[in-house]
Amino acid sequence: MAFSGLSRLVTELCSTLRHNGSDQRESPQKHYLEGNMPTQTILITLVALLLFSYFLGRKRSIAVSMSLNEGETPLHSRPQYYGYLVAIWAGMPAILVLTLWSSFNAPIISSLTVASMPETQNTQSADSIGLMMNEIINLAESGKAAEHSDSVLRNAATHYQRLQGISSLAKTAVVFAVALVGMLIGWRLISPETRARNKVETVIRWMMILCASIAILSTVGIVFSVLFESIHFFSSVPPTDFLFGTTWSPQTSMRSDQVGSSGSFGAVPLFLGTLLISAIALIIAVPLGLMSAIYLSEYATPKIRAFAKPVLEILAGIPTVVYGFFAALTVAPFLRQFGEMLGLSVASESALAAGLVMGIMIIPFVSSLSDDVLSAVPQAMRDGSYGMGATRSETIKQVVIPAALPGIVGGVLLAASRAIGETMIVVMAAGLSAKMTINPLEAVTTVTVQIVTLLTGDQEFDSPKTLAAFALALGLFMVTLLLNIIALHIIRKYREQYE
């Protein structure tokens, strides 16, 4: 209610402006272009203003402190803090105004435009108003509004342009006014009584809290969006079918009278495939990674270590798609031939090929982290063991590894969640058939692969087929969450024991 009142007020104001400024009426388009100082320009100018206010504040505080007499209270903080304070006063309110203005600009102008149109147009349904608004905006921005044939649209578009122009001008003016007023306030604050350092540090602390909460809120947002879509999915497919069903065939037909009109969404084969491939990968990566970490941290000379560690870490930098075609084009055919030699039938896309290559890929996660924690075990601990007459390998087995275990477990679990979430290698090398098997020589499919196939191509976003992707994502998230909880529990248990 309040909003419509306000919008009417602004409409009145605008129409008054329109009638008074005759030149505006003649060339609205020109005005629209001239008045439009883009937001980037405003921001850059604002940054320059901030720098200027910093130096101004700093200079002013030095001048103030010089002018103080003997015996008077000196300035509370160092000059740069007064500089920061002035800059904060100049910048923060202005940026806040700019952000708010930019985010509320479009909806307000749209509703004003709609309100200015004849009754027949603005009483339509919300959807068609939205479509019409799109047309008007396109028309206004194409710069050919005046030549359009439909008079209603033409008027609306010119009106829209005018409003945009006013808004843009007003935005520039208001933002700089706020910045200057803020600067003035900051300037007047420069005095011995102002605890500039404390104020600046408070602002910085809140900025850090803001940054931290953005990360947390994004996580929470993602979880909730996946959760709600999953609930949507589970309203058409019973959760028990999804959790315990052993057949995965998400293809649904367009019409209900076709064969196989409803897909089956049993996720067990997918999770089984994921676990199988991840297990193979970990069987490869954990011993290899751990052994190389032990060699690097305990036996290698500094020269070898300086060379080998970065080379090993390069493995982590290879794009997964490269691993993917390596797995599909090199490893899988090799395994197939090798299997034939032994009289085994190996599918050309097999869990083994994908798992092997994925294992190689996650070696650096295990080795690099384990190497760091092994190297962090205090030399005093090793000395103590050597001093008892222990050999190097006894020391490593009985003292160094137990002391580093929480970190090693952390590295392994990180590698495990990486393996579970890995997509590219399995898309290319593991296949798409959702078989219920733990035979590594057969083709299997994973949760991530199915999410990819469900969401690529043209899809409608309200069928169970696409919604199933969200349910799978939720399941995947649950598994990695569980892994993390277990990891934290193990680490905490060891901490309690050893610290």
Next chain:
Amino acid sequence: MSNSSIEKNMANAEKPETRDEFNVEIDGTVGSPFVDNPKMSSRNCDVFYADKQAIFNVNLDIAKHEIIAMIGPSGCGKSTYLRVLNRMNDTIPICRVTGEHTLDGEDIYAKNQDPVLLRARVGMVFQKPNPFPKSIYDNVAYGARLHGLAANRSELDDLVEASLIKAGLFKEVKDDLLKPGTGLSGGQQQRLCIARAIAVDPEVILMDEPTSALDPIATALIEELMDELKANYTIAIVTHSMQQAARVSQRTAYFHMGHLVEVNDTKTVFTNPEHKLTENYITGRFG
């Protein structure tokens, strides 16, 4: 070389008026570095870290069942020398040790000598208590298990108990043997490390500033313990506390800039030092 480095040090000294007092030629070791029938002995010992010489021509005997204290300003080489005696310096790749070193007349740097076995005979207690991240029991049993000193569980139990009793820790921990050793107080941890060292039944125990991280009460306990241990073991202790050296040791060796300056009965060193440098150090004018 030594003279110039001493002079360099002098230039940084806080009391320039006493400069001449320190500028004393170090020419061999004064006092009585040698004993009859020593437990351990070193002749012409030089130690290098890469190109830098840390120990210059040290000759010293350690008698059976004595406590010998090694004192001197920081960086004088006393800890380095201690680590020569159980070949702990072998674990530092750039470190090189020369000279003859014997344990019961046996060359400990001989080709066929296994440093691992040597360290079981010459145990070590470190400056900072460094219990392993294991239970108290496992800490003490560590060496015994390595060297197969106990045939079965009950023998091992006895050995752990006996070692903890000898280290004066048993009463305090007998109900908590399975709790982590790292959960003990600093002084208890250090006694645990001593118990761990004597569980292997070494002949010599090297102690590298064993009480410098401890409070006076824990220090007193460990000093008492050392006095009891000397009946069965030979002990060499590096210490920064001259009072401690005076309290616990029978002989005292004063190291200075990598040289062994003076070795004498502890009483002589602290009441009537032969060398000017020793006198300066114990009277607090240096270091």
